[in-house]
Amino acid sequence: MPTIRDVAKHAKVSVGTVSNVLNGNNNVREETRQRVLDAIEALNFHPSAIARSLTTQRTNTIGMIRTELRHHFPGAESDPFILDLIDGVSSAAEETRTGVTFWTIPVGSAEMELYRDVVLSRQVDGLIVFALRDNDPRLAFLREKQFPFVVFGRPDSMTETNWIDVDGAHGIELAVTYLGKLGHQRIGYLSPPGEQFLTRLRWQGFLSGIKKIGADIDMQLVLEGDFTERSGEINTHQLLDLEYPPTAIVCNNDRMAFGAMRAIQSRGYTVGHDIAVVGFDDITLSRYWHPPLTTIRQPIREIGQALFHLLLAVIEGLPTDGLGAQLIKPELQIRESTR
Structure with a gap:
């Protein structure tokens, strides 16, 4: 040795x-x-x-490395979704007196250098990986080094990885079919960044929902966002400038939905009455926004806790049968942004 x-x-x-x-x-x-x-x-x-x-x-510490996929708009550093996830992980870690170290790094060569540094110097006992991308190099590296890790999301090779995910496709389909029941046919869609693995999964849910309500796909109504309020606002202004704008907009997180509502209100429309808006996540602010946001709820704090317990089992070499491949069904929370 x-x-x-x-x-x-x-x-x-x-x-x-x-x-x-x-x-x-x-x-x-x-x-x-x-x-x-x-x-x-x-x-x-x-x-x-x-x-x-x-x-x-052991270090009695686990790590989370957040990769910033884009820098088009400011505000990602205070994402309530990420804060809720960290809070869930940290609350579970406190019960076992385990520390949690969190890094933020831009995508690119610096990202893999950080992973390499953390793993090879054994700064933590294991990692929680999230914001998956297609053919994610982080997973290949961690598998090669046989370093303990778990994933929030569904990885490309699920047989080799312990993961927990929310069924985003089902959630988006719930949103679209609900809007269809309200009479909406022209439904705008603000998607996640194209490089994220969940983008393709949620797009399938949108297509399925549109098919179920008998509407047509109009690609003018589909725009890519980056999970920030600013991108939701800018993209919604673009949708409202169309000759035939949407009567409803489905956003892939609550922050983009907040931006969408701001754009709608700035044009003199009433959110809910004139144009319906649905978010995704159900962060705490969504119920206090004006108007309160209809959204797809994923229990992110509880997911953070479950990810920690799953990682602890992996670190300790315990069986993860029944724990290492969890697909959680989200729920529709109906509020005043849809009428």
């Missing part, structure tokens, strides 16, 4: 420098840090064996 001295020799640095890298010391030059990480990977060195408790070889 390689030792810290072997790593130092391989990287041509001192043992103290290796120790500083393992402990996250920022005083190490980036070039040197990368050399140490390369040596750790080449030697398959597991620092937890010497840097952590000799009894458990």
